[in-house]
Amino acid sequence: MRDKIGVAVAGCGVVGSGVVEMLTRNRQIISRAAGREVFLKYMVDIKKLDPPEGVTLTQDLDQVLADPQVKVLAETIGGARIAYAYTRKALEKGISVITSNKELVATKGDELKALAEQNGAWYLYEAAVCGGVPVLRPLKTCLAGNRITRLDGIVNGSTNYLLTRMEQSGLSFPAALGEARDLGYVEADPAADIEGWDARRKLAILANAAFGSNLSDDPAIATEGISRLTARDMACARALGGAVKLIAHGELVENGWTGWVHPALVPQGHPLYDVKDVFNGLCVTGDCVGQVMFYGRGAGMLPTASALVGDLIEIARDLESPLILEKAQPPRMISPMSRTVQAALRVEEGILSLCEAVPVEHVVSLEGMNAVRTRPMPLEQLLAKLDAARGLGVQTGIPLLLL
Ligand code: HSE
DSSP states (O other): OOOOEEEEEEOOSHHHHHHHHHHHHTHHHHHHHHTSOEEEEEEEOSSOOOOOTTOEEESOHHHHHTOTTEEEEEEOOOSSSHHHHHHHHHHHTTOEEEEOOHHHHHHHHHHHHHHHHHTTOOEEOGGGTTTTSOOHHHHHTTTTTSOEEEEEEEOOHHHHHHHHHHHHHOOOHHHHHHHHHHTTOSOSSTHHHHTSHHHHHHHHHHHHHHHOOOGGGGGGSEEOOSTTOOHHHHHHHHHTTEEEEEEEEEEEETTEEEEEEEEEEEETTSTTTTOOTTEEEEEEEETTTEEEEEEEEOSSHHHHHHHHHHHHHHHHHHTTSOOOOOOOOOOEEOOGGGSEEOEEEEEEEOHHHHHHHSOEEEEEEETTEEEEEEOOEEHHHHHHHHHHHHHTTOEEOOOEEEO
16 A cells, blocks of 8 residues: 555634544545545644544644645635635645635635645645535546536525525525524625625636636626525516526636626526525536536535545545646636626516616516516626616616526
8 A cells, every 4th residue: 555644634613523524434435545544643723622533633733744644734724814824834845735715715726726736736625616516526527528618506505595595485685694594504704605705706716627717817707696685586586487596607708708696597497496405506518518417515514524535535546646737828707798698677666667778578567566587688788777777766676697
């Protein structure tokens, strides 16, 4: 057998504890899959914890990184401050890093991947997108011979849960949020989830894997979250034959790639229509494979740990020969404003003025409001026409982009 791989887990919250549990419970399975012994050696945390037998709990990262048996650091701290410093320290020493930290990957990922490469180490982050559902590695391996042209995903479980509750029980957004809080389905500060920033980070990471774009495109992705939606938007979507989902959309366009995160109307029959509750789903279109769908648990202790351990096994198999690929020029990020879209709209007041201002294809009258489907037009034009209509006293919700 080849050299053993010692692992240190930094940050033993929900996800880190999952990695500890999995490495302890499935040590033999993991070692067999890796072709060498893989063992947990350190837990790095300031909390008083009860480590499994043979594992050292410490606050001293330098001591951990100086141990020649430690080949991989699992960074499950989260955030982009301490996690960044720890990741840099490990990579500079040639110690590979695996992580679920989408914020760090979407802000510093390009730099950290380059640092890993310079030092003969790996920086892998399968767990950062869709938790336990493998999406990045299939894109980079099984589907790598395709030209990936499009991806559409429900990549945030908390918001999908909120939308499902609003849809099924007619709950208002604040009521659904309160319920999700009680169940521990949203973070203490839910802003990143409900404003769409978490989905935007995941889209930047997916686009990098699918189109080869820069991870740092993240802030340029047009983003609208779900906090301005009401239960009446759900009724509007239903009347038009679909359901509201927070969609992360990316596509290859002439001269680059474009993407948005936005509430969308997903029609019945679309593979993402039945992705409900905390589940994630991702549809990828490749020029040869056609449409492929990924589905499963996008968060949680053991599902996320499963993705981290998958990365660990990949590193353990190929530790001595990290694959360095020739880099193509990353596609430019193009604003989605000139893309042609269709939208569904809830119109509470002023349907006639709305129809004068915005080209409309279909109207359904509902109790106290109309559900409207617009004709296709550039996104920029749609938003401008809606602003103009609102100026004339039309009361309408945010547009739901048609998938
Ligand atoms: N808050 C995230 C979600 C956690 O709900 O999807 C997993 O990335």
